[in-house]
Structure formats: C-alpha cells, structure tokens
Amino acid sequence: MMKEIRNIQEQPTAPAVEGRRVVEGYALVFDTPSTGLRGFHEVIHRGALDGVLEQSDVFALLDHNQSRGVLARSNKGAGSLTLSVDERGLKYSFEVPDTALGAEVYQGVQRGDIAGSSFSFTVKKDRWERGADGVALRHIDQIEALYDVSPVYRPAYDATTVSVDRRGLEALEAAEQQQAEETAAEERAEEAPATEEEAPAEEAPADNAEEAAAEEEPENRSAQNETYNNSTHTDMPDFKLIKAINDVVNGRSLDATAEAVVAEGRAAFRANNQESSGQIVLPVAEVRAGETPATPTTPASDPIVAGTATKGKEAVATDKFSILGPLRSAMVLSQAGATYLTGLVGDIAIPFYSGSNCGWKGEVVTGDDGKGAFSEITMKPKRLTAFIDISKQFLIQDSVGAEELLRRDIIAALAEKLEKTILGNEAGSDTKPAGIFNGVTADTANLTYADVVGLEAALENNNITGALTYVVSPAAKATLRTTAKDTGSGRFVMEGGEVEGIRVLSSSAVTSKGVLLGDFRELIIGQWGGIDLTIDTVTKVTEGMVRIVINAFFDAKVRRSAAFQKKILK
DSSP: OOEEEEEEOOOOOEEEETTTTEEEEEEEEOOBBBOSSEEEEEEEETTTTTTTTGGEEEEOOOOTTTOOOOOOOEEEEEEEEEEEEESSEEEEEEEOOSSSSHHHHHHHHTTTOOOOEEEEEHHHEEEEEEEEESSSEEEEEEEEEEEEEESSSSSOOTTTTTTOOOOHHHHHHHHHHHHHHHHHHHHHHHHHHOOOOOOGGGGGOOSSHHHHHHTTHHHHHHHHHHHOOOOOOSSOOOOHHHHHHHHHHHTOOHHHHHHHHHHHHHHHHHHTTTTOSEEEEOEEEEEEEEEOOOOOOOOTTOBBOOOOOOOOOOOOOOEEOOOOOHHHHOHHHHHHTTTEEEEEOEEEEEEEEOOOOOOOHHHHHHHHOOOOOEEEEEEEEEEEEEEEEEHHHHHHSSSSHHHHHHHHHHHHHHHHHHHHHHEEEOOBBBTTTOOOTTTTTOSSOOOOOOHHHHHHHHHHHTTSSSSSSEEEOOOHHHHHHHHSSSSOOOSSEEEEETTTTEEEEEEESSSSTTTEEGGGGEEEEEEEEEEEEEEEEEGGGGGGGEEEEEEEEEEEEEEEGGEEEEEEEO
C-alpha cells in the first residue's frame, strides 16, 4: 500500500500550560476538499479514522523527518503523543521534549515560523468520481494506518507531498474513455444508412474471439467500475526493481511506471548539478515511522543465485525506492545515534558552538560581550560506489521475496562501503570522507582499566557527559571482555555488553582493534540526490551473472572533535 502525505495550512499553537511546553494542532480535517493535488480534489470523510488510532504506532516528527529525532509517540493510543478525533478532524497534542529539536519546534510554533501540520497514512478504501467542475474527486472512506503527524515549516503541496495511489483515478479515466468510445460508435451506427441485406444485430453469430469478448463487455465494465471504487488493488503492476533490471539486460524498454521513477531519480541528480550515467536512476524515499526497515542478511560480496524458478504475488506498491530507512537500520552508526541529513541540495555549512568568551575581569575593565564562539563544518556530496553480482536466473523471479532480497543486497553494499570509510583510518579528500581513526597511532602497551577510565574522563573534561556509546571492532571487543579490572575481583572491563554502564556496539567496519567512545549525535552523515544503477552485462557474462554498479552521494564529518575519544589497541 502506497504511503501518502497530506498537509493542512493551519498553524499549530503553543497554549499556555503552567510548567509545560505544549504544542497542539490539527493534522487533518474532515469533509473539506483538498486542492493543489496535481489534477484532482480529495475529501477525507468522517469515519475514515474509525479504529485506526487503536492499531497504529504514530510518531510526532518535524517535517516528517525521523532522522532529526522524535518529538512524541502514540503506540496504539498510549504514549507521550495525544491523538483525538472530533467533529472537525484529527487533533494532536504533545509536550515537547527537552532537546534541541524540542526547543526548535516550540520556538518555531510560538514565532509562527512553523506554519502548518501534516500527516502520513495509507488508504484502505476510496472512491473516485468526476466532480461538477470537471475535476476528478477522490473520496477517502477508510484509512488503513497512520504513521506520523508533523508540524511543518512549509505546508504547501509539492511533488513530494502529493504522492498518491492513482490507480483508482486511472481506472476512472479508462472507464470514461471506454464509455466515450461506445457512445461515439453508437452515434455513428445511428447515422449510417441501413440496407435490406443487414441481419438483425441480435442474430449475428459470435464466431470469433473478439466478438465473444464484446458480448461479455458489460460484465467486464461492471468489474472495472468496482476497481476504482476501492484502492486495495493487488492485480495492477507497480514499480519493481527486479523487472526494470531484467528489461535493461534483455534490451527492452522500461515500462511507463519505471520510466516515471527513473525520471524522478534523474531530476534528483539534476537538482545537485550531478551526472547520472546508469540505465536506472532511483529517487530516494524516507521510510517513515511504522514501516519495518529491511536488514541485510546477505554479504554484499556474495552473488545472488536463484534456485528453482517460482512465481509469487506482485510486489507491494511503492512510490519510491525506500533506502535511507533500511540503510540506517543496517548501520551500527545508526544504533549509536549518528545524525542523518537527507535530501540535501548543494554544499552545506553546519555551525556549532565551540566555547565561550566569558571570563573574570577587574571592576573597571571592559567585559567581553559573552556571545561565545561559533565554528562550522562544510559538507559536500561525494560519490560512493559499490557493486553486487546477481544471476540471470534470479532476474526472472517475480516474487516479493526476490524483490526484497535484491533491495537488501543493494542496501548492504552501500552500508558496508559507507561504514568502512567512516570508521576507517584513511585520510579524506575531495572525493572521499576522512576515516574517524585517521591520524590515530596504535598503542604500544596492552590495554588497562585505567586507560578505559581515562577515555571517559577526557570526555567529561570536554563537557561531553551524556548519550555516550562505544563502537569497537570485534578484536577490540574481545580485548575489552578479557581485560581484568584488577587482580582480585574477577571482574572484566566489559561485562554484559557494557563498559562502566556505557553500551558497547561492535562492527567489522571499525578499523582493526579500534575503540571509539563518544556522543555520536555529533557525527553527521549527509545524503544527496538519488541512487544511480549501471547494469553491466559484460564483466561477469561467462559466469551467467549481471553486475549492478551502485553510485550514490554521501559525506560524513564529525561536528565537534571534542565529542570523541579514540584508541587503536596493541
């Protein structure tokens, strides 16, 4: 089911509640035609949310961007996000968290910078008709699930916010076109002169397949009318990556759905003045709360080889290639709390506070202005290239499992390359981010408990005291688990997955024997453009394989170096 987003151009409010910072607003209103939806109007009817809130896991986000953080949550009606349905529509309310994001939202609402609200959802039942003004009108009678409600800076509709399952509209237009053709044919028949030799129409035998099909046409039209009255279709094709690749391999043109996806992907590249050279270029969609992200289970270096050919149901509808959510889920850096910036355009400068100018002065000495000092990091798009090999036999599969396996392997290839670079020790350049261990010299002595305590102490000296996490290599993890705290207690530096109450995450992407401790919110990972896929049918042709070369644009930088302590163990 395609996820859709709708906006309401009504500013949320920050009501005065003693001792609390509360934001509230309406995410949707009932029985009010929406406009600006690229060729149609839409009405969400009362009753469309019946039973939905009790079954949905809903997040409050800013601009639908979960990578910025979560403001509140309602899981099946319980939690820090209050959702209620009244005669007007869906109302939301939450107390903003004591975070930078919470402060931004609260102040943005108070100042009027945040000008509207929005929600993301899927539709269970809808109807299409032609309105009195000649514009298609969509009636949403039942919402399937609600995923998030979001205060938004710009509530105006655009190409992103108006993604919609248009199959019902297409069926309506097809039925109208068919009716128009039949009416025109009837008018021509009435105008044509009759001859004595003509047999009555009802006596004409249906002696071929076309005439037999024509006799059944009214029944078929009835079924077609039912099609556009309910959007829960499973028999209509949607974008399938595996089919698009197979079409390229066999020299066939992409179908209309794939062409539309590729056109949007190329537009994402053009927005950054980047070149896309692959036959398939995919836009990148943000996976929102409520979706289950894919986790790579097949190493990116292993080819996918199909067994017995099978055929399954069509892949579920997807409006874009959802990769950022699954990619984050696949990376240990996400678990550690790294900050992701997605859908970027051009170079970006990110400021950060680097200290205060305040100090002690004599009684008559002019004081400093106390404004503090600010610095910034600049991030630029850098091309990340990876590849996977798949068998030609695999490409003919038509099951949901095959489609998901292909997508997971693309995600695994990108995640592996990206994390090995970020958590490596190589120098950066104009074409590659620097590894976080670059310039760190390996220890010459064995690790001690005092060394580990010293890492945390150094961060405390830098006023880095919260949200700390260890990310270590498997070899470093083994050392932490076998290094004794002292000679008598029988305790070890790492126990129960923690070091002194700080959780430890392990990844083979970390440089050999590397130990990294810090506040990973200060590690910024940016993404630009789309996903460029070049289908190489030559390199592995003798093995019956096809190589898919993946190109995407990322950058990664540490915002404040003082937020991390690093060691490479002996």
